[in-house]
Amino acid sequence: MEFRYFDIPGVVEILPKVFGDARGAFFESFSAQKMGDAGIVGDWVQDNQSRSDRGVVRGLHFQKPPHAQAKLVRVAAGRALDVIVDIRRDSPTYGRHVSVVLDAERFNMFYVPVGFAHGFTALEDNTLFLYKCTDYYAPQSEGGLLWNDPALGIDWGVENPTISAKDQVLPTLAEFESPF
Ligand SMILES: Cc1cn([C@H]2C[C@H](O)[C@@H](COP(=O)(O)OP(=O)(O)O[C@H]3O[C@H](C)C(=O)[C@H](O)[C@H]3O)O2)c(=O)[nH]c1=O
Numbered sequence: 001m002e003f004r005y006f007d008i009p010g011v012v013e014i015l016p017k018v019f020g021d022a023r024g025a026f027f028e029s030f031s032a033q034k035m036g037d038a039g040i041v042g043d044w045v046q047d048n049q050s051r052s053d054r055g056v057v058r059g060l061h062f063q064k065p066p067h068a069q070a071k072l073v074r075v076a077a078g079r080a081l082d083v084i085v086d087i088r089r090d091s092p093t094y095g096r097h098v099s100v101v102l103d104a105e106r107f108n109m110f111y112v113p114v115g116f117a118h119g120f121t122a123l124e125d126n127t128l129f130l131y132k133c134t135d136y137y138a139p140q141s142e143g144g145l146l147w148n149d150p151a152l153g154i155d156w157g158v159e160n161p162t163i164s165a166k167d168q169v170l171p172t173l174a175e176f177e178s179p180f
Pocket residue numbers: 048050058059061062118119120136137164
């Protein structure tokens with residue numbers, strides 16, 4: 001298991017060792033010890049899964065404290081462009097984003113710390129998106145940012161995405177007051 005760090009502290013990409021043979025492939029999708037050694041720690045209490053066809057954008061979402069969630073995300077099938085935005089008010093990288101392509105060949109994973117908004121584009125049909133969360137779903141604490149806010153400058157890899165009505169009316173970075 002290897003780890004890639006970014007110029008936004010706390011953000012980590014995990015590259016598991018994938019064992020391929022004539023039957024297919026095997027990899028460890030979670031290891032509290034190996035990931036803990038890389039600073040990926042949390043009380044993982046809920047697993048989620050969504051399926052999206054090519055061109056779907058979900059996000060940018062987060063949960064506000066006291067139900068803020070760190071997430072450990074990956075795809076089990078298909079491919080996704082995963083995007084996280086630093087919304088920690090005192091962070092020198094506030095408003096900056098990092099994006100990583102997650103795929104079901106390398107089975108790479110992305111650690112989304114508390115204080116980041118998260119979203120992704122499904123790059124293929126039947127993209128199965130799996131993630132672990134460090135707090136339970138709390139709809140009353142849901143927050144979000146508008147996916148295509150020019151101030152974020154995110155290239156989602158799609159012009160006219162399939163996106164929920166809820167996500168289309170999320171606030172821009174300028175309109176929004178971060179709870180982190
Ligand atoms: C997140 C969540 C949703 N739901 C229910 C609520 C809705 O009836 C339905 C779909 O929810 P939503 O449209 O919020 O799903 P996504 O747009 O995929 O949102 C998720 O995708 C982005 C990328 C994220 O990072 C978040 O984890 C999460 O917000 O599932 C639950 O029952 N439990 C949950 O934990």
